Amino acid sequence: MNGEFLRLWPQTASEHASSIDWLIWSFTGMMSIFVVPVFVLSILFAVRYRKGTKAPRDHRPRGSMKVEMTWIVLPFIGSMIIYLVSAKLYYEVRTPPADAMEIQVVAKQWMWKFQHPGGQREINTLHVPVGRPVRLNMISQDVIHSLYFPALRIKQDLLPGRYTELWFNATETGRYEVFCAEYCGTDHSKMLATLVVQPPQEYERWLSQAGASESLAEQGEVLFRQLGCSGCHGPAAVAKAPNLEGLYGRRVALQDGGSVVADQAYIRDSILLPHKQIVAGYESIMPSFANVIDEEGVLRLTAYIRSLGKVGHASGTIDER
Ligand code: CUA
Structure with missing residues (x-):
């Protein structure tokens, strides 16, 4: 577990996580196209035309409609692409499928309480089956908390007096860290949990062992x-x-x-x-x-x-x- 905490880039355990990573890296690439030349040229010009060096005579810039239009239209198209791609992904990440399994989450200082549809309850550990959409129906018992699954690249505040939701479809079995990502008092930093993604049969076995006599x-x-x-x-x-x-x-x-x-x-x-x-x-x-x-x-x-x-x-x- 300690090795995982030292990992620079979090693990990827859902389809959306990979899409979000792809989005971040492609945007970083696009930004670099603009940022790198600007920085390099700034340094270059600062050295080339520093005080005391002779500048060429007629150095007044002349207007060019072609150049103006290019740097208005191209960035506009670029930002529209960024907007559309992100909006589509945001919509997907925020819209749970109708057949998602519903798990109830109650946050309180300083623990996470989970209730499965069959009535099974657990604290600070969440068992889910792999490859099945899960919808978390969440509320806080006291102050604002935030449920954060780095491996799934999702995070959502839990508010007192108001329900919020989060959904995911885990694609990789394993154990993943879960954090509270909103400062909520003395033991905020200890408000941790573990997400356990299991093969369906194993999850069923866990459900029967967790034993709830009533749904x-x-x-x-x-x-x-x-x-x-x-x-x-x-x-x-x-x-x-x-x-x-x-x-x-x-x-x-x-x-x-x-x-x-x-x-x-x-x-x-x-x-x-x-x-x-x-x-x-x-x-x-x-x-x-x-x-x-x-x-x-x-x-x-x-x-x-x-x-x-x-x-x-x-x-x-x-x-x-
Ligand atoms: Cu709960 Cu921070």
């Missing part, structure tokens, strides 16, 4: 009952609260006349800040669970609500079909 959604269902949510949001509900079946992904009408799509941010707000958005036709009597559950709990509840699918028609939602 993320099932853990959410248990929590849902423990917190007493089912007392209001359920078939045998005492209080009148919106039905959560088929809620996820639908548009919800709000009391103030607006509407919002019931995505994970909306569900998180509804649990922690229930008075922020009141569903049309309901009273605001739900208590906040901000001091009761942490971000991992919110992610489990969200997984459960999501698992309730689009069956039926949740009360208070607008059918968009």
Whole structure:
């Protein structure tokens, strides 16, 4: 591991990593075409025409439309090529495929917590299968952190109160360093993790050994009952609260006349800040669970609500079909 830390150029463990390296080297090459002659000529002229040397007589520059246009048009085309190539790569690096496996990430001072769809949890180590797109759904429990995978050439901030995402498709098995890249307090420099990329069978074996008796959604269902949510949001509900079946992904009408799509941010707000958005036709009597559950709990509840699918028609939602 120590040898790897001394490595000057990081390892390459994904398709995007190679593309990003290629981009950096080709830009460096293009820049050199301009930078090297400018530096060399500056030094050359400084020596050639230094004080005391005789300059040729008539040295006034004459205008030339041809030269002017060349150095306007060529750099313009060059910068447009740089822009288009980078924009295309940026779009690819930022757009996870729909079939990506989703892993939940919660950062807190000073550790990384990962939850797999099957409910397996790990801290400061992330196991993933090789050759399969993985999407990280991320949030911070406290301050801003940043998850950085040098071998994948990707980095993204984790913010308190807001979800961000990152995706990758690892192409090489192995163990790779993971860093926190945003100063986050005393032990920031120790906020490290290891990415373990495994062949699919080995990953499956790891999953079964990591042993989770319940999936993320099932853990959410248990929590849902423990917190007493089912007392209001359920078939045998005492209080009148919106039905959560088929809620996820639908548009919800709000009391103030607006509407919002019931995505994970909306569900998180509804649990922690229930008075922020009141569903049309309901009273605001739900208590906040901000001091009761942490971000991992919110992610489990969200997984459960999501698992309730689009069956039926949740009360208070607008059918968009
Ligand atoms: Cu977390 Cu720096």
